[in-house]
Amino acid sequence: MIAIQTINLTKKYKGKIAVNSLNLTIEQGELFAWLGLNGAGKTTTIKMLSCLTKPTNGDAIILGNSIISNPIKVKELINVSPQETAIAPNLTVRENLEFIAGIYGSDKRQSKQKAEDIISSFELSSITEEKAKTLSGGWQRRLSIAMALISEPQILFLDEPTLGLDVVARRELWSVIKRLKNKVTIILTTHYLEEAESLADRISIMAKGELKSIGTPNELISKTNTARFEDAFIALAGEGGIRI
Numbered sequence: 001m002i003a004i005q006t007i008n009l010t011k012k013y014k015g016k017i018a019v020n021s022l023n024l025t026i027e028q029g030e031l032f033a034w035l036g037l038n039g040a041g042k043t044t045t046i047k048m049l050s051c052l053t054k055p056t057n058g059d060a061i062i063l064g065n066s067i068i069s070n071p072i073k074v075k076e077l078i079n080v081s082p083q084e085t086a087i088a089p090n091l092t093v094r095e096n097l098e099f100i101a102g103i104y105g106s107d108k109r110q111s112k113q114k115a116e117d118i119i120s121s122f123e124l125s126s127i128t129e130e131k132a133k134t135l136s137g138g139w140q141r142r143l144s145i146a147m148a149l150i151s152e153p154q155i156l157f158l159d160e161p162t163l164g165l166d167v168v169a170r171r172e173l174w175s176v177i178k179r180l181k182n183k184v185t186i187i188l189t190t191h192y193l194e195e196a197e198s199l200a201d202r203i204s205i206m207a208k209g210e211l212k213s214i215g216t217p218n219e220l221i222s223k224t225n226t227a228r229f230e231d232a233f234i235a236l237a238g239e240g241g242i243r244i
């Protein structure tokens with residue numbers, strides 16, 4: 001089944017095009033990565049798909065629901081783990097999880113159970129009673145993703161999930177994300193090419209609001225006739241990048 005289909009999805013800010021007539025399809029269960037240089041239009045696309053900003057033209061269908069005519073239903077089906085983590089610093093890890101479960105309508109008993117389940121699946125048990133503000137960046141990001149999954153979304157948007165993390169914390173988070181594959185459709189934005197290459201089923205490359213190419217890392221390498229993914233990325237996303 002199709003998770004996301006965009007139809008001429010376009011966003012202009014005061015006449016300036018941020019995203020230009022995007023047409024693509026993402027299958028359910030896919031881990032799909034957006035890559036592009038600064039200002040390529042990744043965040044704007046994610047904001048439209050998650051109903052945080054309205055398109056100027058076009059539409060996107062999320063699991064059968066239009067982001068324009070049915071944003072309330074779309075918001076029930078998705079969740080976002082934003083760049084700046086949305087955790088409450090003075091609450092413990094467990095309290096943060098129970099709090100979010102409550103916001104999404106669970107009663108006290110259900111909230112406790114949901115928090116317990118996610119603590120176990122995210123291997124958070126060593127830090128459950130720690131206040132969130134005392135956690136390292138890697139643990140904070142892991143908690144933030146766990147919180148985004150409490151509402152059991154079908155589509156999860158991960159915006160720069162490992163930004164600023166050290167190499168070990170990054171690898172640990174990669175394994176957390178890999179375990180989610182095929183359970184939830186994941187839309188990932190990142191500036192780390194090796195992150196997209198390691199995690200994504202397919203990658204889309206944007207430049208100046210235009211979709212330049214979509215494919216598996218190997219397909220993008222072969223389409224651009226390059227030897228490494230980094231070279232393929234530069235051929236597509238760089239100044240005067242090709243469109244294939």
Ligand SMILES: Nc1ncnc2c1ncn2[C@@H]1O[C@H](COP(=O)(O)OP(=O)(O)OP(=O)(O)O)[C@@H](O)[C@H]1O
Pocket residue numbers: 013017018036037038039040041042043044045
């Ligand atoms: N609220 C806004 N008002 C005006 N212009 C905006 C706004 N948000 C984004 N833009 C412009 O739209 C274009 C695309 O920006 P966007 O943030 O989507 O890119 P990005 O690929 O996410 O970049 P980055 O990697 O730097 O986060 C840029 O030219 C940006 O300046």
